[in-house]
Amino acid sequence: MRALNVSERRTAPPRVGVSTVIFALQPPAGQPVGDAPHDGATLWLPLVRRTRAPFTGRWALPGGPLAWDTSLEESARSTLHEATGLSPRYLEQLYTFGGRDRSATDLRVVTVAYWALIALADRTPMESVENVAWYSVDALPPLAFDHADIVALARRRLRAKATYTGVAVRFLGEEFTLGELRRVHDAVLGRTSDPANFRRRMLASGRVEPTGAVRRDGAHRPARCYRFVAEPDAELLTPAPTPAETTERKRRTS
Amino acid sequence: MRALNVSERRTAPPRVGVSTVIFALQPPAGQPVGDAPHDGATLWLPLVRRTRAPFTGRWALPGGPLAWDTSLEESARSTLHEATGLSPRYLEQLYTFGGRDRSATDLRVVTVAYWALIALADRTPMESVENVAWYSVDALPPLAFDHADIVALARRRLRAKATYTGVAVRFLGEEFTLGELRRVHDAVLGRTSDPANFRRRMLASGRVEPTGAVRRDGAHRPARCYRFVAEPDAELLTPAPTPAETTERKRRTS
Structure with missing residues (x-):
């Protein structure tokens, strides 16, 4: 043309x-x-x-x-x-x-x-x-x-969507330190949380559990790793495909 | 072309x-x-x-x-x-x-x-x-x-969005009978509610109040009219314009 x-x-x-x-x-x-x-x-x-x-x-x-x-x-x-x-x-x-x-x-x-x-x-x-x-x-x-x-x-x-644990999992993977989780929280919501407070609230919520692993985070002393207890929110982990997208995906893989 | x-x-x-x-x-x-x-x-x-x-x-x-x-x-x-x-x-x-x-x-x-x-x-x-x-x-x-x-x-x-009272207001206007409200509820959710149950639940919820008006609804006896007590949900009444739309609207009216 x-x-x-x-x-x-x-x-x-x-x-x-x-x-x-x-x-x-x-x-x-x-x-x-x-x-x-x-x-x-x-x-x-x-x-x-x-x-x-x-x-x-x-x-x-x-x-x-x-x-x-x-x-x-x-x-x-x-x-x-x-x-x-x-x-x-x-x-x-x-x-x-x-x-x-x-x-x-x-x-x-x-x-x-x-x-x-x-x-x-x-x-x-x-x-x-x-x-x-x-x-x-x-x-x-x-x-x-x-x-x-x-x-x-x-x-x-x-x-x-930031109330969903899925956002954090997407940024961090399945295993993370509480410091990493706080950085996601603060970056998404545009806040600055107190580390000790955040740590206390998160542990009290029952939403995370230790994986047993330990990770060195920069110059700090080694930090325990955690994962989410509940299934991360289904909606954010696998965004509900629209019917049109589903059809398309089927077509492409068939 | x-x-x-x-x-x-x-x-x-x-x-x-x-x-x-x-x-x-x-x-x-x-x-x-x-x-x-x-x-x-x-x-x-x-x-x-x-x-x-x-x-x-x-x-x-x-x-x-x-x-x-x-x-x-x-x-x-x-x-x-x-x-x-x-x-x-x-x-x-x-x-x-x-x-x-x-x-x-x-x-x-x-x-x-x-x-x-x-x-x-x-x-x-x-x-x-x-x-x-x-x-x-x-x-x-x-x-x-x-x-x-x-x-x-x-x-x-x-x-x-059907938990929001705004949907009903959009379909019915500010004043409605409980029969009309039930029809919205059932049509949106694809259910069939029992009229007496629906009426009881809605009145007990405190979300509607009588307007004082009475309306004849088909062959039934006259029905009292109601309105929502709370402000209808702001999001559904005035859908948050995207920034781009706002700009556009400003441009058009200026």
């Missing part, structure tokens, strides 16, 4: 894009990293610097146009893999952003936003990806398009 | 469509209506018979392609108005369906689905709209595309 001229681009049928908010508990080692907020506990996400108009040079969520032969979820997964080299522990459709003016004067794009949780083992080195840098959600640079709105909605969704 | 040929249509960038699941407590008077389920309490929705390929002759959700100058929510609202002549009491984005094969062999469409509640006063006559008929959600005809999946997800979302 030939390229569209300016006025054709303006009135052309809107296209579909997929963008993903990828939350991690810390930036990977060996990656370009933005400023951390002064008080420590925060979530991190990878951003991609745009190399073309509109918003050239601005940071944006990883994503791109939806190809004709790719499902929405496949598109979100492959974006995530390109930006981080990882597979998500959790991936869910967030919301679809379709404001008329969100693409500035360019061809209008309706963006299906996903949000994801990934687990990064402490100080795992990761190969650098061109134009990708990691930022604290509390110290984001100015973002392209309405991506700041997308990040804000993803944070609200994550907080609304 | 010239029309695309068959292979170009297959590999063209996916287009955006908007479809809406419009729930009402009863079909409007004077409209073509499908079979009702035998046990009465059910929700109704309008469907549109397709007049062109793919799925010619099949019933589908009201909707259409997203125009370049229309926001997603505007598109859902105008679709709803065309099919029912009404404005929704509640309208919310449901989910975006983007399976690769959902448009059969035609140009691929990613559909942003909305769900809506509308209030129809008993026996309000409504002008017929060509190719529109009302069906019980419990006795749907075979639907085009994956629209049966969209309806199923909308019913799940409605049920998940």
Whole structure:
């Protein structure tokens, strides 16, 4: 197909894009990293610097146009893999952003936003990806398009789900220290808990039990490892697929 | 732009469509209506018979392609108005369906689905709209595309919100009889409650209070009218706009 001229681009049928908010508990080692907020506990996400108009040079969520032969979820997964080299522990459709003016004067794009949780083992080195840098959600640079709105909605969704133990398991794995669990709690809710208080409340809740393992956490003395007693919330561990996604998955594997 | 040929249509960038699941407590008077389920309490929705390929002759959700100058929510609202002549009491984005094969062999469409509640006063006559008929959600005809999946997800979302008094207010208005309230309850949850039990439980809950008005409900003796004591749930009365929508709304009114 030939390229569209300016006025054709303006009135052309809107296209579909997929963008993903990828939350991690810390930036990977060996990656370009933005400023951390002064008080420590925060979530991190990878951003991609745009190399073309509109918003050239601005940071944006990883994503791109939806190809004709790719499902929405496949598109979100492959974006995530390109930006981080990882597979998500959790991936869910967030919301679809379709404001008329969100693409500035360019061809209008309706963006299906996903949000994801990934687990990064402490100080795992990761190969650098061109134009990708990691930022604290509390110290984001100015973002392209309405991506700041997308990040804000993803944070609200994550907080609304943060009563579920599943979030912690996705970030930390099945076994964790109470210090790690507190960092998840504080980063998700944007709080700073007192370590001793948090420890007491969590042990009194009966929701965690020691695994018997011990782990050295930085310069501190060795810490006991715990796991959740109850089944982690089913909804967050295996996000209920929509009927459409189920059908699609069946088709793909058959 | 010239029309695309068959292979170009297959590999063209996916287009955006908007479809809406419009729930009402009863079909409007004077409209073509499908079979009702035998046990009465059910929700109704309008469907549109397709007049062109793919799925010619099949019933589908009201909707259409997203125009370049229309926001997603505007598109859902105008679709709803065309099919029912009404404005929704509640309208919310449901989910975006983007399976690769959902448009059969035609140009691929990613559909942003909305769900809506509308209030129809008993026996309000409504002008017929060509190719529109009302069906019980419990006795749907075979639907085009994956629209049966969209309806199923909308019913799940409605049920998940049905603990909120807001759903009832949206269907019934601020004042209602306990018989009407029971019909909402049963239709949403797909149950059949005993009238005397329901009445006793509802009065004991302290959630409703008499308004002083009395209403004749069909052939029955006059029934007292009630309203909810508590503020109806804020979330369902005024769905939290996403930041993007807020911005858009501001822009439009400024």
